[in-house]
Amino acid sequence: MIERGRGDSQAIRANVAQASPALQAFFQAELERAKEVLAGGAESPSALAESAAARVAQHLERLGVADAPACTRGCSFCCRGRAVEALAPEAIAIAAFLAEARSAGELARLRAQIAEASQRARSLDAERRWREQTPCFFLNTETGACSIYPVRPLVCRLHNSVDRDQCQRASEDMTQNTAVPRHGAYEILYGLAQSAIIVACQDAGLDARSLELTTAVAIALAEPEASARWARGEAIFEPAATQREPALASQAAPRAVQPGLVPPERLAESAHNAARNARKRERKARRSGQR
Template sequence: MGRQKRSLPLAQPTRYTPAVLEGIADGERAALGLSLARRTELGAVSAAAAALSRAEALEEAAAAAEPPARPIACRAGCSTCCVSKVLVMAPEVLRVAAHLRATRSAAELAALAERVRAADAATRGLTRLERAEARVPCPLLDERGACSIHAVRPLVCAAWNSLDVAACERHFAAPAAVPTAPMHSPSYEVANAVLAGLGWAAKEQGLDAAPLELIAALRIALERPNAGERWLARLPVFAAARDAEWQEDRRREA
């Protein structure tokens, strides 16, 4: 099956050319495909875990090879950007759901599931801009405003970085009027190349590789304990979480 190519962002000047990024994605496609080929939920979760580990290593290498103009300002407890729309692949959602089931009590999981449902109801179908303007916080933040699933966070979250906290705050206070904060583009690019590789690997296995909106997909995964089995059986269990904005963007590019 042919691989669907995805658009990868590029900042100039950089050694991370489109060819290099595609090479990273292709390498991850091959490596992550081995886990997905097992056709088990554990294999899918393992693929997501390997992808995040690889993205973190590549980001560290990118920062060493092309140091940012200023230190990356992101710190634990800073949740300014955690009102953004986050796109994920199904294995990432399955990993987050498995982590929550393993680390939360029944009461804690029930309360979290309710917060996820409320956030999904408030944000489903919103564009990136509309989501940022709605300022609905991620339901996975803890009471201190820190990410409660940082160890298993999505690749998009791992990729995002800022060189200026104040610029982040200004942007998210007025997303339509103020540009996003400056960032270390090479780190962002290599992590997104890994995400593309995960998507290509899923597609080659005949699995649904459409980007999913995190909260909508997590609601499904928490409500349906067999979501992983159904995804691996090529059933459209996450169809309601497919991101319409991403699909429209792809149609326009075609």
């Protein structure tokens, strides 16, 4: 069993304890669901992130979140210039998605392509990746569409923007100092769902480190027993492990992608801002109605 990362689990729980009661309850519910999935056996891990993402989407719909992200099909600024990270269950799910309905020959070619892309991904440093705006391997650069969209990692789902033009300006800023305004509700809830998976995996003695996406998927595609081996506690994804810890990663750029929990001060800030903005909209609506 893998014993690394116990500090991350403790840090996540400590941060969540400082969040609002509603967010604590949301995290606890996701944690219990993740533990139930892990208890289901070797075939279950691939459903961890996908089922969590579906619940978050339903939750956001029930909340009637206003000012939804400006992200649309073909808008791919956030899919370039950064190393995309994922958790092991996500890599397993993506590999299964890619292998589905492919012939043996097609699958062999795909494995070779991803293996080659994995070597390149690991050879690029962050500065060069940003300077060249290197696209994610799974991005269709002609259409701007994600080829694994239904099973994309949670970190991709929480990474959003409410201003497409600002995303473009940020992608052209080689200093990486252009901030991108995000929708707090999406960032917080998807971040908490991911953190719950991290804690559940670590509590079960499983590898919950952040993984370089292309390399992790290459491993899962090359090893038919990847899911079972990971569920047994084997460090099968070791070559894909990044230097950053999932719960404690620092922000390298303004509002940059984070592979773990949104810090508690940002949870409080986002909740406060959301409530304040809602009050502003109500006052504006009342004033409009009085005219």
